Amino acid sequence: MLKIENLHVEVDGKEILDGLDIEVPKGEVHAIMGPNGSGKSTLAYVLAGKDDYVVTKGSITWNGEDLLELSPDERAAAGVFLAFQYPVEIPGVATMTFLRTALNAVRKARGEDELTTPDFMRVVREKAEALKIESDMLKRPLNVGFSGGEKKRQEVLQMALLEPSLCVLDETDSGLDIDAVRIVSEGVNALRSPERAMLVITHYQRLLTYIVPDRVHVLSAGKIVRSGDKELALELEKSGYAEYEEAAA
Amino acid sequence: MDAAVNTLTSKAELAFAETFDRVKAELPGADSVHELRNDAMRGFARTGLPNRRVEEWKYTDLYARLDDAFAPPAGEGPKLTRDDVLQALGSELAALDCHLIVLVDGQVAIGLSEMNFLGEQGELSSMASALAAPPTWLEERLADGEMAPQNAVLCLNTAMMSDGVALRVAADVSIEKPIHIVHLHTATTPVGIATRHVIALEARARASVLESHVGPSSAAVQHNVASDVSLAEGAAMHHLKIQQESDSATHLSTWRVALAASTNYDAFQFVGGTGLTRNEIHLSFNGEHARGGVNGVFMGASEQHIDTTLFVDHAAANCVNRMVFKGVLDDAARGVFQGKIMVRQQAQKTDSNEMVQGLLLSERAEFDSKPELEIFADDVLCGHGSTSGQIDEDLLFYLRARGIGELEARSLLIQAFAGEALELIENETIREALGEAVRGWLAHRIG
Ligand SMILES: Nc1ncnc2c1ncn2[C@@H]1O[C@H](COP(=O)(O)OP(=O)(O)OP(=O)(O)O)[C@@H](O)[C@H]1O
Ligand SMILES: [Mg+2]
Numbered sequence: 001m002l003k004i005e006n007l008h009v010e011v012d013g014k015e016i017l018d019g020l021d022i023e024v025p026k027g028e029v030h031a032i033m034g035p036n037g038s039g040k041s042t043l044a045y046v047l048a049g050k051d052d053y054v055v056t057k058g059s060i061t062w063n064g065e066d067l068l069e070l071s072p073d074e075r076a077a078a079g080v081f082l083a084f085q086y087p088v089e090i091p092g093v094a095t096m097t098f099l100r101t102a103l104n105a106v107r108k109a110r111g112e113d114e115l116t117t118p119d120f121m122r123v124v125r126e127k128a129e130a131l132k133i134e135s136d137m138l139k140r141p142l143n144v145g146f147s148g149g150e151k152k153r154q155e156v157l158q159m160a161l162l163e164p165s166l167c168v169l170d171e172t173d174s175g176l177d178i179d180a181v182r183i184v185s186e187g188v189n190a191l192r193s194p195e196r197a198m199l200v201i202t203h204y205q206r207l208l209t210y211i212v213p214d215r216v217h218v219l220s221a222g223k224i225v226r227s228g229d230k231e232l233a234l235e236l237e238k239s240g241y242a243e244y245e246e247a248a249a
Numbered sequence: 250m251d252a253a254v255n256t257l258t259s260k261a262e263l264a265f266a267e268t269f270d271r272v273k274a275e276l277p278g279a280d281s282v283h284e285l286r287n288d289a290m291r292g293f294a295r296t297g298l299p300n301r302r303v304e305e306w307k308y309t310d311l312y313a314r315l316d317d318a319f320a321p322p323a324g325e326g327p328k329l330t331r332d333d334v335l336q337a338l339g340s341e342l343a344a345l346d347c348h349l350i351v352l353v354d355g356q357v358a359i360g361l362s363e364m365n366f367l368g369e370q371g372e373l374s375s376m377a378s379a380l381a382a383p384p385t386w387l388e389e390r391l392a393d394g395e396m397a398p399q400n401a402v403l404c405l406n407t408a409m410m411s412d413g414v415a416l417r418v419a420a421d422v423s424i425e426k427p428i429h430i431v432h433l434h435t436a437t438t439p440v441g442i443a444t445r446h447v448i449a450l451e452a453r454a455r456a457s458v459l460e461s462h463v464g465p466s467s468a469a470v471q472h473n474v475a476s477d478v479s480l481a482e483g484a485a486m487h488h489l490k491i492q493q494e495s496d497s498a499t500h501l502s503t504w505r506v507a508l509a510a511s512t513n514y515d516a517f518q519f520v521g522g523t524g525l526t527r528n529e530i531h532l533s534f535n536g537e538h539a540r541g542g543v544n545g546v547f548m549g550a551s552e553q554h555i556d557t558t559l560f561v562d563h564a565a566a567n568c569v570n571r572m573v574f575k576g577v578l579d580d581a582a583r584g585v586f587q588g589k590i591m592v593r594q595q596a597q598k599t600d601s602n603e604m605v606q607g608l609l610l611s612e613r614a615e616f617d618s619k620p621e622l623e624i625f626a627d628d629v630l631c632g633h634g635s636t637s638g639q640i641d642e643d644l645l646f647y648l649r650a651r652g653i654g655e656l657e658a659r660s661l662l663i664q665a666f667a668g669e670a671l672e673l674i675e676n677e678t679i680r681e682a683l684g685e686a687v688r689g690w691l692a693h694r695i696g
Contacts, residue, residue, distance in 0.1 A: 048646075048650045049650070050646055051646065071649065071655070072649035072650045073649040073650075073651075073652050073653060073654050075650075076650055076652035077652055084647070084650075087647070088644055090647070090648075090662070090665065091665060091669065092664070092665025092666060092669050093665045098648070098651075101653055101657065101661065102648075102651035102652050102653055105654065106651075106652040109652065141665075158651060162651065162652065
C-alpha cells in the first residue's frame with residue numbers, strides 16, 4: 001500500500017503541498033484531479049524523489065518502506081515509476097541504450113539476471129508494437145524530436161518494460177489523440193494487477209472511462225479536498241473546481 | 250648567439266638556448282637544415298616564450314608555466330618489443346588495423362615500424378634520415394616559414410627537431426589502411442623532445458593518419474610536436490590525434506594544414522589528459538571548393554590545462570569549414586578554446602562555422618572560450634557558438650527515476666555530450682576506439 005500522511009512540501013521556499021493524505025492499497029487504481037497549479041505534479045515529483053522538492057513534514061511509505069529515505073534510483077528499484085507530464089529530450093543518448101541500461105539496473109536491483117541482447121530486443125519490440133510505437137522511433141536519441149504524443153507513448157513503453165509496482169502517471173493522456181488514449185490505456189490496464197498500485201493524474205474524465213479508477217481524489221491548493229468513487233469524475237466534469245478552490249482558499 | 254639573446258630571461262628560455270648550443274652539432278640534417286635551425290633559434294631569441302600579454306596566449310601563459318626546459322634524451326633508449334608497444338597503446342588502439350610507425354623517446358624505431366608499405370607510390374622515411382638530404386618537396390615545406398617569426402613554439406620545434414615522419418603520397422594513390430604514428434615516451438627523468446612530421450599528399454591522393462600520444466612515462470616530458478600537412482588539388486585526408494599523457498607532461502603541438510582546390514580534410518583531436526597541452530591548428534584554404542572539418546573532444550581533470558587554438562584562413566572562394574569541439578572539465582582543470590576564422594576579401598561564398606561547448610563537472614573547473622570572426626568578403630556564411638554549463642539536473646533526474654544510478658547516469662550524459670563530436674569521425678573503428686577512450690576516462694574519474 002502507498003501511504004501518504006500529512007505531507008508538506010516546499011519548492012524554493014514556497015509551500016505547495018499543505019498536509020496531503022492519501023492511501024492507495026495494492027491492486028487499486030486511484031485518480032487525482034484538480035485545477036492547474038494545485039500541486040499534482042509536485043506530488044508526482046516528490047514520490048519519484050526530485051531534488052528541489054523539500055518535504056518539511058509528513059511521510060510517504062510504499063509497502064511499509066520509507067520512500068523519503070531513498071534516492072530516485074533506489075525508489076525506481078523499489079518499484080516506483082513516474083510517467084512524466086513533460087518527458088525530457090536527451091540528445092546523444094540512444095533510446096535503446098537508455099532502455100537497456102534502465103532495465104538492467106532495475107533487474108539487477110530485483111536480483112534478476114540481465115537480459116541477453118536478443119531477449120531484450122524481442123521484449124522491446126513486442127511492447128512497442130502493442131503501443132503502436134514505430135521501430136524508427138527507437139533508433140533515435142531519447143525523445144529527441146518526438147511529438148508530444150510520441151513522448152507520452154515512450155513513457156508508457158518504459159513503464160511496460162520496467163514493470164514497476166507503483167505507477168504514477170502524470171497527465172499521460174494530455175497530448176494524445178483519441179486513438180492513442182485508447183491504445184495507451186490498454187497498455188496501462190494490462191499492467192493492472194493485485195500486486196500493483198496506480199496513481200493516475202488527469203484533467204479529463206475521458207481517460208477514466210478507459211482506465212476505470214477505484215477512487216477519485218480532488219487535489220486543490222495542496223490538499224485532498226474530496227474523495228469519491230468513479231462517479232466523482234463525472235460530477236467534476238460538469239461542475240468544475242470552483243467550489244473547491246473557494247473551500248481551499 | 251647575437252645580442253637579441255638578451256630578451257631571453259626566464260630559466261626555461263635560457264635553458265632552451267643553452268641546450269640548443271650544446272646539442273645542435275649532433276642534430277640531424279644537411280647544412281641547409283642547420284641554417285634553418287639557426288634561423289629558428291634566432292627567431293626564438295627575438296620573441297622568447299609567449300606570455301599572457303600576447304593575445305593568442307592570453308589564457309595560456311607559457312612564459313609563466315614553463316619553469317624549465319629539458320635536454321633531449323641522451324644515448325640509446327630502451328629496446329622495446331612490438332608487444333611493449335601494443336601494451337602501451339591499450340587494447341582498443343592496438344586492435345586498429347593500421348600501418349604502425351613507432352617513435353620511442355622521439356626517435357623512429359625502425360625495427361618496430363612499417364616503413365616500406367608505400368613502395369613506388371610515394372616516399373616514406375624517418376625525418377632524421379630525410380633531413381640528411383631533403384628532397385625538394387620536403388625542403389619546400391621546411392622552408393615555408395610564414396608563421397615562424399612570431400611562433401616561438403614552432404621556432405623551437407624547427408631548431409630542435411630530432412626525428413619524425415616524412416611522408417609523400419604520389420598523385421592518385423589511395424592508402425587504404427590508416428597510418429598510425431605512435432609516440433612513446435619511456436623517460437624516467439625530465440626530457441625535452443621535438444618531433445616534426447611532414448605529410449604531403451599529391452593531387453587526388455588519399456590517406457588517413459592517426460597520431461597517438463599515450464605514453465607509459467610519468468616523467469616530466471616536454472614534447473614539442475609539429476605536423477605539416479599539405480594537400481594538393483583533389484586530395485583527401487583524415488587526420489586524427491589521440492593524446493593521453495601524464496599530469497607531469499607538457500604537450501605543445503602545432504598542426505599546419507594547407508589545402509589546395511577541391512581537397513577534403515577531416516580532422517579530429519582527442520585529449521584525455523596531459524598536464525599542460527597547447528594544440529594549435531592552422532588551417533589554410535588556398536584553393537576553391539575545399540572542405541575542411543576540424544573537430545575534437547578534450548577531457549581534463551586534476552589541474553590539467555588544455556588549450557585548443559585554431560586559426561582558419563579562408564584565402565579562396567567557395568570553401569566549407571566546420572569545427573565542433575566538446576570539452577569536459579573536472580576538478581580544477583582548465584579548458585581553453587580560441588577559434589579565429591579569417592575570411593579574406595577574395596574568399597566569397599565561404600561557409601565557415603565553429604561551435605564549442607564546455608561541460609564543467611566541478612565548481613573549480615574553468616572553461617575560457619574565445620571565438621573570433623574577421624571577415625573581409627561580403628558574401629559569406631559564417632558563424633560561431635560557444636556555451637559552457639553543468640550537467641542538466643532535469644536530465645539526470647529523468648535517468649535516475651528510471652533506476653539508473655547517479656554515477657552511471659552522469660556518465661551516460663557525459664558520453665552523450667562528447668558523442669555529438671565523436672560521431673563526426675567517419676572511420677568506425679577509430680570512432681569506437683575514441684568512444685572507448687571517453688568511457689575509460691569516465692570510468693577512471695567517476696566510477
Ligand atoms: N520550482 C518552482 N518554484 C516555484 N514554484 C513552483 C515551482 N515548481 C512548481 N511551482 C508552483 O507549484 C504549484 C504547483 O505546481 P504543479 O506543477 O504541482 O501543479 P499541477 O497541479 O501539476 O498543475 P497542472 O495541472 O498545470 O499540471 C504551482 O503554483 C507552481 O507554479
Ligand atoms: Mg502538472
